[in-house]
Amino acid sequence: MAKPLSSSFYRKPTLKLAKDLLGKWLVHESHEGTTAGRIVETEAYLHDDPACHAFSGPTPRTQVMFGPPGVSYVYFIYGMYWCFNVVSGPKNRGEAVLIRALEPIEGIDLMRQRRKRGHALKDRDLCNGPGKLCEAMGIVSKLNGANLTVSQLYIAEPPKRSSHEVHTTTRIGITKAAHHPYRFYLRGNPFVSRP
DNA sequence: AAACGGATGGGCT
DNA sequence: GCCCATCCGTTTG
Numbered sequence: 001m002a003k004p005l006s007s008s009f010y011r012k013p014t015l016k017l018a019k020d021l022l023g024k025w026l027v028h029e030s031h032e033g034t035t036a037g038r039i040v041e042t043e044a045y046l047h048d049d050p051a052c053h054a055f056s057g058p059t060p061r062t063q064v065m066f067g068p069p070g071v072s073y074v075y076f077i078y079g080m081y082w083c084f085n086v087v088s089g090p091k092n093r094g095e096a097v098l099i100r101a102l103e104p105i106e107g108i109d110l111m112r113q114r115r116k117r118g119h120a121l122k123d124r125d126l127c128n129g130p131g132k133l134c135e136a137m138g139i140v141s142k143l144n145g146a147n148l149t150v151s152q153l154y155i156a157e158p159p160k161r162s163s164h165e166v167h168t169t170t171r172i173g174i175t176k177a178a179h180h181p182y183r184f185y186l187r188g189n190p191f192v193s194r195p
Numbered sequence: 196a197a198a199c200g201g202a203t204g205g206g207c208t
Numbered sequence: 209g210c211c212c213a214t215c216c217g218t219t220t221g
Contacts, residue, residue: 043213051213061206078214079203085213098213116216131214173213 002027002156004149010070014088014095017069018044019166019184021086021097025105025156028137033110035137037102037127038158041185041192043171045085047093050176054094064145065094072153074134074144081131084139086148086155100172100183102127103191104136111136129193164189 002025010017019042027036045052053075054065064073065087073085073096089095104111104126111126112118115136118126127133134140139153146153167187170178172194185192 045213059207076205077212079205081214083213129214171213
C-alpha cells in the first residue's frame with residue numbers, strides 16, 4: 001500500500017499538525033486484514049489547555065503524550081470506546097491530535113464486521129466519530145504508544161493529493177475550554193462526524 | 196430533526 | 209464518588 005510518513009512530518013506545532021493530517025491516510029495492518037481511511041476531521045489538544053488530558057501533568061494514562069511526537073495515544077472512554085490520537089509537540093509538552101473521522105478507503109468489509117450492526121450501516125457511518133473509527137479500524141489499547149512511522153499502524157501520504165478546504169470550529173463533546181477553535185475538517189466532506 | 200437518557204468502566208480527587 | 213475528547217435507540221415536536 002503506502003509508506004509511513006517519517007518523523008519529520010510530526011515535528012511542527014500541534015495546530016499545524018492537526019491541519020496537515022487532514023487528507024492523509026491512516027492504515028492499520030492487523031492479523032485480521034488491512035483497513036485504511038482518509039483523515040477528514042481532527043482536534044488539537046494543547047499543553048496549556050484545560051480540556052487536554054495532559055493539562056495537569058503526566059499520569060500513567062497520559063505518559064505517552066509526554067514522549068516524542070509521531071506516536072499513538074489510545075485511551076478508553078465512557079466504559080466502552082477507544083479514541084485514537086497522534087502525539088504532537090516537542091517532547092515533554094503533552095500535546096496530541098485526536099482523529100475524529102475517516103473516509104473509508106480499504107478493508108470496508110472488515111470495518112463492517114468489526115462495527116456493531118455494521119451490515120446495516122452506510123459507508124458514511126462506519127468511521128464518522130472517534131469511537132466508531134477505532135472500532136472499524138481495530139484500534140485498541142495494545143496500540144497505545146505505537147510508533148506511527150513504522151508499519152502496523154501508520155499514517156501515509158495518499159497516492160493522489162487532492163485539493164481541499166479546511167474548516168475550523170470549536171471542539172465537540174468537551175466542557176472545559178470549549179470556546180477554542182481547535183477542530184478542523186474538510187469542508188463539505190460527507191464523512192465528518194458533524195458539520 | 197432534535198433532544199434525551201442508558202450503557203458501562205477506568206481515572207483521578 | 210464524580211467525571212468523562214461517545215454512541216445509539218427512543219421519544220418528542
